[in-house]
Amino acid sequence: MTSFTRSGPLVEGEWVRLTDPKGRKHNVQLEPGKEFSTKKGQIRHDDMLGQPEGIVIQSSLDHPYQVFRPLLFEYVVSMPRGAAIIYPKDAAQIVAQADIYPGARVVEAGAGSGSLTAYLLRAIGPTGTLGSYELREEFAENVRKNVHQVAGDDLPGWTLTVGDVRDAVTETEIDRLILDMVDPWTCIPLASERLVPGGIVCAYVATTTQLSLFVESIRADGGFTEPRAWETLERDWHLQGLAVRPQHSMNGHTAFLVTARRMAPGHRSMGTSRRPAPGAYGPDYKGPRPAGLELAEDD
Secondary structure (H helix, E strand, O other), X not given: OOOOOOOOOOOOOOEEEEEOOOOOEEEEEOOOXXXXXXXXXXXXXXXOOOOOOOEEEEOOOOOEEEEEOOOHHHHHOOOOOOOOOOOHHHHHHHHHHOOOOOOOEEEEEOOOOOHHHHHHHHHHOOOOEEEEEXXXXXXXXXXXXXXXXHHOOOOOOEEXXXXXXXXXXXXXXXXXXXEOOOOHHHHHHHHHHHEEEEEEEEEEEOOHHHXXXXXXXXXXXXXXXXXXXXXXXXXXXXEEOOEEEEOOOOEOOOOEEEEEEEOOOOOOOOOOOOOOOOOOOOOOOOOOOOOOHHHHHHO
């Protein structure tokens, strides 16, 4: 049991999140006899061990801190990183829009630092399976540590493979395929072969060039529904009396998300009846072209 899944008194080995009156936050792993140093004095771990969440403790300089177990979204943004993380706002969209459900058979290509992995494991529950593939051993080792920290050691449905998903994949029937990689369009043949009918492929890409190439490759394949692409922007609000306004800073662009569903064998996508924008597939366009494009342009 870990600090992200349990209740009751705080125990040795758990992580807690300390917050001072100015909103400064610290993540601390509890160990008997230890102290945590801040600019506002020392905080004794023994003052938190055995106590419930939601207490307020004083540092050695009488500075107050409230103590809670960190929520998963709070922890992942500060977890040790090898690769960049998928931020909570995008992880939530992937879980919801790719419809990750209890018992699902999921494959993710590009485990990063393990933030999305932790969300996927929660969503599939004890009856689902998750195969995570990571190219670099040093990143994979960081994923192992982070995932076990937030999800515990007993994860029979999870496998982490160091290797290229296009060569190393062992799953034969996949319900959901999540692609967090530089060139996700190269995994479309894998998605065509291994996704079950109705299954979903979801790509996480940072640039418009990647977005366009993935979408047009999906269309050119013909075995998927018309792809949907979007991004999520997050902005907090300042709340104080009548001074209620958006915060000046915001969690803006991190990546684009794209989803498409696998058609049944022998059936091809209906595509779209909308005309392409003038010049969309002009002489400067070098990517794949959707099947039936000429008909759509001349219709």
